[in-house]
Amino acid sequence: MKKIILLIGAAAGLSSTIVGVASAQRFSGYPYQTGQEVYEHICQGCHMPDAKGATGAGTYPALASNPRLQAGVYPVIVMLRGQKAMPSFADLTDKQIADVTDYIRTHFGNQYPGTITPDQVGKMRPQQIKRDAQRPG
Incomplete structure (x- = not known):
């Protein structure tokens, strides 16, 4: 006993x-300092180390060779708001979101030009907060 x-x-x-x-x-x-660290510690659990996504208990879309990433704001909005089964990662800093966005847009078969700055991410946050306040539940 x-x-x-x-x-x-x-x-x-x-x-x-x-x-x-x-x-x-x-x-x-x-605590992650680079886009690669953010990806490896937060994103790859669902999107996989090779960013090819997975299907099993759910569907996790591929980030590898993903034409949606051509628009740099797309992954920022998804991280701030969440999408379908993906939760919001708005608790990441503006710099972390910008860095991981730039990382996935230039790795895994993606070679999209341009970068996202922390300032751009910060400017999208107020819109996110307003939308969250309007969502029921």
């Missing part, structure tokens, strides 16, 4: 640690 209580206590301690880390992450932001 003592072992079971110790295991339950250890599991409770682990879950509170995980919750604490997740809460700290939410309020302190993501």
Whole structure:
């Protein structure tokens, strides 16, 4: 009985640690410094390391050779608002969103010209906030 209580206590301690880390992450932001780091730690879990997407429990679209990425604002809007099953990643900084956008637009078979700046991302945020406030639920 003592072992079971110790295991339950250890599991409770682990879950509170995980919750604490997740809460700290939410309020302190993501530590990733480059577009590649953001992609590798956040995006590739769904879009895959080769950015070819996946189908299984859900459908995760390919970013590799994706003509929608030609418009640099497209991935920014998707990250800020979310789309279908993809949640919003508006908690990323303007720089992180700009960097990962530029990264996916110039890797994985994509060679789209131009860059997105943090200033451009910042200017899209107020529109995002207004839309979120208008959404029911």
